[in-house]
Amino acid sequence: MYIKTLTVSALNNYIKRIIDSDIILNNVSIKGEISNFKLHSSGHMYFSLKDDLSKINCVMFKDRARSVNFAIEEGMKVEIKGRVGTYTKEGSYQLYCDEIKKEGLGDLYQAFLKLKDELKLKGLMEEEHKKPLPPYPRRIGVITSSTGAAIRDIINVSKRRNNSMSLLIYPSLVQGKDASENIIKGIKALNKIKDIDVIILARGGGSIEELWAFNDEKLAYAIFNSKVPIVTGVGHETDFTIADFVSDRRAPTPSAAAEIVVPSLENLNNEVDSINSILKDRILNILKENKFQLDLLKRNLDYNSPKNYLINEYENLIRLKQSLNTSILRKIDYEKNKINNLNSLLMAHNPLNILNKGYAIIKNEEKVITSKEEFNETMDINIVLKDGEISGTFISK
Known part of the structure; x- marks a missing residue:
């Protein structure tokens, strides 16, 4: 039997003519479950219709999609009217949808929701x-x-x-x-x-x-x-x-x-750089604040320094020393004057001064003799004159 060799395009076009000429495939009504639904930005709908054993790809163009008055959801059971056609470029066939009627959620999606609720309650x-x-x-x-x-x-x-x-x-x-x-x-x-x-x-x-x-x-x-x-x-x-x-x-x-x-390593490096910058600023601020406090303490220390106190006290000591020396000198002068005055007074009342006038003082070994009754018949006496003493023996007659 002779077999004619076809190109891929020729084969796909041949299949397309067969499908397009089939009365049933050009006017079908199919029940199934929506899966992998996508609404394109153009307004076209793309999805799969499936049952337990098989699935078929579907497309519903924008002008037909406008007639759908409900939100199509994953797992929804629907009844679709349309035709089966081929996409020769890909060598695939799909269902071109004209009408969609909702029947309810599919079995898989219902099982999904049931398990979700059970696990959520637990x-x-x-x-x-x-x-x-x-x-x-x-x-x-x-x-x-x-x-x-x-x-x-x-x-x-x-x-x-x-x-x-x-x-x-x-x-x-x-x-x-x-x-x-x-x-x-x-x-x-x-x-x-x-x-x-x-x-x-x-x-x-x-x-x-x-x-x-x-x-x-x-x-x-x-x-x-x-x-x-x-x-x-x-x-x-x-x-x-x-x-x-x-x-x-x-x-x-x-x-x-x-x-x-x-x-992100880049974000981490940026974060590290940011933290490093913040850390440096904080360290500098702390150093500035500590330096300010240190300068303040140094000024207080200088102001209250023992050295300054000692210098002031040394100056006070010098003043006290000078004051003391002055007081001592004044005291000495005062005492000298007092002594001189007393000496003058003493000299004025010194009994020896009277000897210059020709008087004499008679003494024995014990005392000055001031009365004749004190003389014994014989006794040793001293006669004090202005220019010295004469010793001798007194004999009563």
Whole structure:
């Protein structure tokens, strides 16, 4: 049998013609659950419609999207009318939506909300149980896929912020039935390493099915019981999982988780420079204040110096000495004058002066004889004249 060789474009165009000519595919009504919903800035809606076994990508252009009168939410059950078409550039097919009717929340999303409420009632999401993140971690544990974009983003951000930061990667499944158990083993393993300061649990974005491993109850308890603080960076900014609510800090993306955990070396250096500048200013201010106080104390010390006191007292001593000498001289002069006066008075009344007038003094060995009755018949006497004494013996006749 001859087989014609086609180009890729020819094959995709052939498939497109088959699908476009199919009556059923051009007018279908499908029930399913909304997943991975995105509202583009252009007004177009992009999402997936899924059930338990399969999913199909969907697009609803702006002119049709205007007719939707309710907010489309993740996990919502809907009934969609539209047509199946091909996107030949990518070789894919998708559902082009004309109408959307709401049926309710999907089973997975309902299970998510139920588990969230249960764990919240048990206190696993309370702020008081959340462990503080270390401001300057030395070693960071990372649990994620070794081949995904998340690990590359975390490494790039970490190197940019602090090239000396140490990362320990624990490769783990982040999607599928064994992913939750794999992640739990990673948390336990990193908790046994003493120098791990914080753990990043991360994966890239995806639908609710792809992120379902992070909505596991056992994983929630493993995060809650971890002695090492855990930061989650799961999916995109609009994606929330049970792990995010239980973790010590939720980041909108893996890159943001690295931004939160890894301190910026530049910021640290700026902070150190700022603190150093503040410290220098404070030291200078303290030195200035202490110098001022020292100068003040020195002035007080100089003012009250014993040296000045001694100098003043020495001067007082000289004055006292002079005053004393003056007083002594005055006293001596006074006493001399007094003595001279007494001497003059004494000389004036000196009985010896009368001898100059021709008188004499008669004495015996005991006393001056002033009466004749004192003379014995014979006695030794002295006669004091003005120019000397004469000794002799008195004989009575």
